[in-house]
Amino acid sequence: MAHPSRIRWRPILFNIRTAGFDALPIVGLLSFLLGIVVAYQGADQLRQYGANVYIADLVGLSMMREFAPLITAIIVAGRSGSAYAAQIGTMAVTEEIDALRTLGIAPLDLLVLPKIIAMLIALPLLTVFADVLGVVGGMIMSRVQLGVGYGEFLDRLVKAVDLSTYLVGVGKAPMFAVIIVMIGCFQGFRTKGGADSVGRQTTRSVVQSIFMVIVADALFSVAFSALDI
Amino acid sequence: MPGQRSNGEAVIELHKVSTRFGSHVVHADLDLEVRRAEIFALIGGSGSGKSTLLREMILLQKPDSGTIRVFSNDLQTLSDEAALVLRQRCGVMFQHGGLFGTLTVKENVGLPLREHTNLDDDLIDEIASWKLALAGLNAEAWTQYPTELSGGMMKRASLARALALDPELLFLDEPTAGLDPLSAGGVDELVRKLRDLFGLTIVMITHDLDLLWQAADRVAVLAEGKVQGVGSMAELAGMDKPAVRQFFDGPRGRAAQQQGQRELQARAPVSASKEKP
Numbered sequence: 001m002a003h004p005s006r007i008r009w010r011p012i013l014f015n016i017r018t019a020g021f022d023a024l025p026i027v028g029l030l031s032f033l034l035g036i037v038v039a040y041q042g043a044d045q046l047r048q049y050g051a052n053v054y055i056a057d058l059v060g061l062s063m064m065r066e067f068a069p070l071i072t073a074i075i076v077a078g079r080s081g082s083a084y085a086a087q088i089g090t091m092a093v094t095e096e097i098d099a100l101r102t103l104g105i106a107p108l109d110l111l112v113l114p115k116i117i118a119m120l121i122a123l124p125l126l127t128v129f130a131d132v133l134g135v136v137g138g139m140i141m142s143r144v145q146l147g148v149g150y151g152e153f154l155d156r157l158v159k160a161v162d163l164s165t166y167l168v169g170v171g172k173a174p175m176f177a178v179i180i181v182m183i184g185c186f187q188g189f190r191t192k193g194g195a196d197s198v199g200r201q202t203t204r205s206v207v208q209s210i211f212m213v214i215v216a217d218a219l220f221s222v223a224f225s226a227l228d229i
Numbered sequence: 230m231p232g233q234r235s236n237g238e239a240v241i242e243l244h245k246v247s248t249r250f251g252s253h254v255v256h257a258d259l260d261l262e263v264r265r266a267e268i269f270a271l272i273g274g275s276g277s278g279k280s281t282l283l284r285e286m287i288l289l290q291k292p293d294s295g296t297i298r299v300f301s302n303d304l305q306t307l308s309d310e311a312a313l314v315l316r317q318r319c320g321v322m323f324q325h326g327g328l329f330g331t332l333t334v335k336e337n338v339g340l341p342l343r344e345h346t347n348l349d350d351d352l353i354d355e356i357a358s359w360k361l362a363l364a365g366l367n368a369e370a371w372t373q374y375p376t377e378l379s380g381g382m383m384k385r386a387s388l389a390r391a392l393a394l395d396p397e398l399l400f401l402d403e404p405t406a407g408l409d410p411l412s413a414g415g416v417d418e419l420v421r422k423l424r425d426l427f428g429l430t431i432v433m434i435t436h437d438l439d440l441l442w443q444a445a446d447r448v449a450v451l452a453e454g455k456v457q458g459v460g461s462m463a464e465l466a467g468m469d470k471p472a473v474r475q476f477f478d479g480p481r482g483r484a485a486q487q488q489g490q491r492e493l494q495a496r497a498p499v500s501a502s503k504e505k506p
Contacts, residue, residue, distance in 0.1 A: 102289070
């Protein structure tokens with residue numbers, strides 16, 4: 001009689017679009033700007049030593065290893081984590097969660113699982129996109145500030161950044177995805193009472209998920225240095 | 230008399246149910262029984278634990294002690310599979326509708342069918358339309374989203390969804406709260422019609438004295454964690470416990486009582502002739 005809990009493709013695809021595709025412009029723009037900032041700050045120092053071309057090392061390593069995964073996760077926590085808390089919180093207030101249960105539909109199956117799967121797909125892809133835009137931003141700034149040409153920059157970049165550095169950055173994204181979805185949904189389900197509670201839980205979800213993302217990132221750094229990656 | 234239609238078999242049995250929120254005692258050793266094919270109403274002041282009791286009956290909450298049996302299933306020891314089967318035998322209409330905001334009214338009604346049956350989409354559509362018509366919702370509202378509906382339409386849509394899987398047991402949480410008097414009058418009739426047509430057992434929470442007089446077969450008055458009295462409204466009117474009296478004394482109580490008794494007398498010959506074979 002009862003279906004086994006099955007994969008719900010529609011909400012997964014919907015969530016990939018809202019959390020991933022729709023976030024492309026903001027993630028792209030901010031990591032592009034971050035790339036510019038990193039290159040700009042580094043340019044002065046490197047120029048003093050005449051080590052202009054090493055700007056590619058600086059931009060490539062810092063963006064791919066740290067900044068791109070981090071900025072992407074923070075933006076997504078603000079955009080989607082809050083949306084999840086607000087959506088589930090509103091559903092709790094309007095008795096929709098209760099209604100789901102009485103209709104024999106597990107709220108976790110319908111509301112949480114598709115979001116986790118979607119985010120596990122979307123966040124690493126967004127991080128890759130942020131990597132690219134961040135490097136492009138740094139590349140443009142290097143040419144303006146240091147006169148390092150695009151070809152020269154890319155040649156150096158390939159030498160400076162090996163595969164493991166790139167994977168370390170992208171590899172953090174699934175962890176961040178789980179943190180963001182779990183905290184957003186958890187705070188949503190904790191909503192009790194009225195509309196003011198939805199706002200409170202939404203705020204809490206954003207603060208906590210950004211906090212946890214940064215803590216996790218710090219732990220990753222410690223772990224990677226201990227493992228010598 | 231409406232009360233004679235039920236054949237006495239218990240559908241819901243509550244035995245020594247106790248519920249506490251912290252130090253606040255909501256129910257203290259409460260006993261209650263709902264019989265098949267009756268319209269049963271729970272009344273009581275704010276905070277008397279009516280809603281909590283309803284939530285316990287529909288598996289949304291567990292009492293601290295005591296047993297609740299629905300269709301002879303003990304809710305305390307129910308397995309997940311058995312709970313799923315039981316939930317499909319019960320329909321719940323929530324106070325604020327509990328309709329899914331991202332789905333149209335018709336999709337809302339079709340959702341339980343899509344979840345739990347293998348019917349094809351055309352058939353589900355047809356069943357949903359039929360349930361919506363039964364609940365008395367105009368066809369132009371079927372393709373709208375819940376936020377576009379008025380309070381009364383929302384309740385009717387919610388009722389249609391509760392009826393989607395042809396439940397044997399229907400729970401109504403404040404079916405007339407927030408409705409204009411005309412729509413509220415329609416609900417009285419609808420509730421009676423559902424019971425008469427499908428033999429549904431209906432449990433409702435209400436404050437609406439008219440609905441109590443017009444539709445309820447038996448009424449339980451909840452106060453101080455206990456059931457203070459159970460019986461038809463006419464029987465309750467004869468009791469002299471203060472918790473029961475408050476529903477009959479005062480100008481509103483008296484007016485509803487007079488109106489109710491007039492209509493019961495007016496209806497009596499009609500229902501008597503209907504029951505002849």
